[in-house]
Amino acid sequence: MTTSAPLANLITLGARDLPALRDFYRSLGWPQIMDDGEFVAFELRGIVLALFPVAKLARDGNTDPDPGTGGIRFTIGVMVDSADEVDRLTERMRAAGARVTKEPVDAEFFTGRSAYLSDPEGNYFEIAWADLPGNPVVLAARRAAGA
Secondary structure: OOOOOOEEEEEEEEEOOHHHHHHHHHHOOOOEEEEOOOOEEEEEOOEEEEEEEHHHHHHHOOOOOOHHHOOOOEEEEEEOOOHHHHHHHHHHHHHOOOEEEEEEEEOOOOOEEEEEEEOOOOOEEEEEEEOOOOOHHHHHHHHHOOO
16 A cells, blocks of 8 residues: 655644734735635645634644643644545554544534644644645645645
């Protein structure tokens, strides 16, 4: 079985004040590709930077939104090519010592599948497959990776 390397070029920051943080990145002149009022994304060279309300990010990751207690403040999004690959990569990361905070499930905020894990130092990853071929974030992540 051969699988291509996953795309790790989507970083989501948990925003306490989404409009203010969105306006900050807009003021830098970074190309905005999405803003639905609760999720904002900018396409940068080689990466997509996304903003999501920290409480919703924490809820999606099944963890605490308070960074002072070791909770979630950002995720590194690892985009994979299938729903099954979400499960496989979650198990590989768990076996390597990652803590799974949200087992692979059908995604709550988009059509697809996702899981949340943290590495041994508490850095969070979301492993995701999105069944949204026209979604601007998915398209930008693939372009950024040269896929």
